[in-house]
Amino acid sequence: MVEFDNSPDRRGQTAVSGVEDMKYALSSALLNWRNDVDRAQRGQQYAGGHLLAMDRGRLWWSYEFTMEVTITDDDGFQPPSEDLVAIRVDLTIANEPLPEPARGLSK
Numbered sequence: 001m002v003e004f005d006n007s008p009d010r011r012g013q014t015a016v017s018g019v020e021d022m023k024y025a026l027s028s029a030l031l032n033w034r035n036d037v038d039r040a041q042r043g044q045q046y047a048g049g050h051l052l053a054m055d056r057g058r059l060w061w062s063y064e065f066t067m068e069v070t071i072t073d074d075d076g077f078q079p080p081s082e083d084l085v086a087i088r089v090d091l092t093i094a095n096e097p098l099p100e101p102a103r104g105l106s107k
Contacts, residue, residue: 015059047064049061049064
């Protein structure tokens with residue numbers, strides 16, 4: 001999120017004219033971020049941006065960047081557990097009993 005000075009023009013035209021320049025400045029800064037090539041082969045990508053808010057003195061713009069990262073078992077500890085084979089759900093709708101077909105389900 002970037003805050004632009006909107007005081008010279010209350011309609012926001014002056015502040016909006018800097019939105020594109022800021023996008024390129026942020027992209028340039030992210031290009032210097034060193035990614036682990038084994039985890040993020042494609043690096044960062046610009047995903048879009050949008051107006052968050054505006055008043056007479058300020059304009060807030062959100063920039064969105066994405067990066068696909070590969071996470072492996074070596075990245076953390078996962079305690080051993082049993083495989084999930086089923087999920088049991090008890091459903092109650094407005095204190096009414098379940099419909100007939102649901103009553104015949106086995107546990």
